Amino acid sequence: MTKISRRSFNALLGAAGALSLAGGLSACSSGPRVVVVGGGFGGATAAKYLKRYDPSLDVTLIDAQASHFTCPFSNTVLVGMNDMSYIERKFDKLNTMHGVKVYTDMVTAIDPATKVVKTAGGKTFEYDRLIVSPGIDFKWNAIEGYDEAASNVMPHAWKAGPQTALLKKQLEAMPNGGLVVIAPPGNPFRCPPGPYERASLIASYLKKNKPKSKLLILDAKDAFAKDKLFKEGWEKMYDDIIEWVPAAKNGKVTKVNAKDGTVETDFEKFKPAVANIIPPQTAGQIAITAGLADKSGFCPVDPNTFESTLAKNVHVIGDAAIAGDMPKSGYSASSQAKVCAAAIVALFKGEKPLPLSAINTCYSLVAPDYGISVAAVFAVKDGKIASIPNSGGVSPMGANYQFRKKEADFAVGWYQSICQDSWA
């Protein structure tokens, strides 16, 4: 096992292969060491803003993949509005513009006692503080028959990339008149309005390309994010295509069979042309392995610093964290990352961390030219992250075409901005 200390690090910079993007500005980073696990919205933003708030920090980002495919806008890729490259985020600018060392490797172990992380590639990284931003993993077999192998037949597409490509391929291959089933999980899960945006955009695709087809949402819940707004749009545009079946009407999927392609609730059995099963979730595997999650499967944290309540000097942000009223969204993760970065800089200086101030703004497309949003601003109240009363909320009901079109345009602007703010 190779142990990489700060001193020996420069010596390794010349080594080819495993070390990617570790040169550049890192040579002048002589301050405390922060290792960031995960290069999604949370991890990338944290790494960038740590260097922004204190350029002397020695910041290392480790992600298992060479680039990150964002879940936001992956639904537009599914239906051919954008190419896969549109949602691919590379890490090179974190290095060249901000001086973050970037490694492509999978973190397999965290030891808070000795403050080291270990990787599948056999490396050991020492840290003074660690940020864990691993996103989510799935509770395989929570739905009977839905394991990892089944997800290669009935994609979840709830982590973007190959799963997105698989679902897209199935949608393209299905016949006109076929049935699409989307099965969203119960709360909490990543991107609460996401399954319904997906249903909307797939319906928009079917309406245009395969108009005899149907889309059934078999839901484990009786209510969902922005539900009134989605239903208003569906009634207007997809009345003949989308049917939403809540848990109260036996919508919850309890069993699937990847071999014969069937999907079952307690009362009915379906054989869809395309089955998109989105299973219940936990914090990303490394957070579980490292003992950072509680019984809920997610990670309890201090609401102002995101330091784990279960491990000192380890911070958890993004979808993996239990963050009060903040939904599991890319914007939340990115906003939490900045608060966490500022807190870590303060803690290194022996100062009291600042109180949290965070935002979530999230757009959904009901059609390519029809956008809706939800927004909230957060502060800590009674030890929990809470949305500030009498503010925030969702887009108005009954708005005209111009309003919805404007929000669809802002959705694109939002995506461009948050990707710039997080990775560039």
Added chain:
Amino acid sequence: MRGFPVTPVLRLALGLALAPLALVGTAQAADQVAVMADACAGCHGTDGHSIGGMPGFSGKKPEELKKVLHDFKSGAREATVMDRIAKAYSVEQLDAIADYFASRKK
């Protein structure tokens, strides 16, 4: 309120010779206003440099930004989402956010 502690300034000065402008141009200490304002960057770009269809703040005068934010809060100015967001902040906080973005480099 946004005083720069001595040590980071020195570090920054020392870093000048080595670091490209992109890094030095964005470096700053985090205080309460920065933490509050930087949350806006998710939609409006780092330091308000929007690269897409969201309104950017670069080159805007502080008074101009303050008026827009006050009007979003009061509802005097039509909005899709900013009316909902501005209501979460006090007028003093909105003014501090406006001053923060107006002071960012273009």
